[in-house]
Amino acid sequence: MAASKTTSTGKHRILIVDDHPVFRHGLAQLINQENDLFVCGEAEDYQSALKSVNDLKPDMIIVDITLKDTSGIDLIKEIHKTRRDLAMLVISMHDESLYAERALRAGARGYIMKQEASESVVRAIREVRQGSIYTSKKMTDQIFSRFIEGNKKLAESPLHSLTDRELEVFQLIGEGLGISEIGTRLHLSVKTIGTYRERIKEKLNLKTSTELLRYAINWVENEKLSDTSS
Amino acid sequence: MAASKTTSTGKHRILIVDDHPVFRHGLAQLINQENDLFVCGEAEDYQSALKSVNDLKPDMIIVDITLKDTSGIDLIKEIHKTRRDLAMLVISMHDESLYAERALRAGARGYIMKQEASESVVRAIREVRQGSIYTSKKMTDQIFSRFIEGNKKLAESPLHSLTDRELEVFQLIGEGLGISEIGTRLHLSVKTIGTYRERIKEKLNLKTSTELLRYAINWVENEKLSDTSS
DNA sequence: CTTTTTTGTCGGTCATCGGCTTACTTTTTT
């Protein structure tokens, strides 16, 4: 066995954290069908998840990012503090473009959507199990191109690449201001703001302005405190 | 598994419509475990769902309200036109208060959330099978009290005032789709989407489209939380 | 079983915006 932690059965022990019982059941079924994987437990909220991690000592944990009480991201962060080696795979119904990066930064090693076929889910589990990072092709490309563009580390927020003005505009966009309002606010031409927006889009690898708006709004809502600019 | 032919086993034939393979698997498993129920087919989008209804002639259909392409509500409406007798149960991850009523009006006979325990799901299936209407206690109470009081102004989220179509558009806006993309998705003219957006803006008391976009994006982010305004 | 209201569906117009490109000053960096 090339596995890290050998259990009595020799199987890879997996803990499922998701607040949808039927989904948990389906996932467990899927996993237990494999002869080297084994679901050692299930949890449906933050607290019981932490407890299960301690009690059951799983080799891997699969977690949904939208739990009942807290965000799965918080759970991942918390677990990552103490168990930096524990492999975590996020399985979510949300569009990855907004959450995958955060999940990875929080400590997860993979992100897959619930829409994916069962086989893909199993493949993701295996990838993560072996220490690889798993994300969809789209996400992978996005992250790579950003990585190549500069000497930025994955751990850094992409916002670090923005210039002062760009960041300023980014924040105002996130506050919901229209482009002309921003122009007025900063005493700049509308065209200038347009240029900044274009550059921001390029730096963050976002295709459309709406995507940028989503990204910005999201950032303003959640990460203002933790995700600093330089 | 078993070939889905006309099983004259006398079991209740159920069609599952959901765009999450793993969830479908779990639900099917759950249903087939019962000795009087039987999953005769699965579908993951509007078109194949309609096709399956015609081909497989199920006795009941369980449908998620958020499919890939269209809203499950539309699907229910469509099926209800031709098969008024077909029992339909909605199983959704969304907050029922916003969707349950719409689903029932559209022709469904039950609404249950994915958060519910497996046993509850089975119970709901049986209820609906026997001709009863199934909703959670909370929903039932809400509907009753509204029925008794006559008026329907009960500290509702302003989103309740949106029509089905409007809500659909609202959600897609919140997912970051552009107005033409929405048009394509719903097979409607761009102008129609524009009209809906205007009406939504009016109902939610929003002045600009950017405000609406912001509102919608934020709402989509916290699907399960209740919102308040005005 | 009509009448009225709501919902769903489009079209037109005009000003603005979005996406893409080019360009010219200041600062920084090298």
Add this chain to the structure above:
DNA sequence: AAAAAAGTAAGCCGATGACCGACAAAAAAG
């Protein structure tokens, strides 16, 4: 001093936004 990056802005053209009206079908009211 030369080169690179940052700040500023204009032009073009197709797409979008805002506001208008319109009409058939469905639902509610009477």
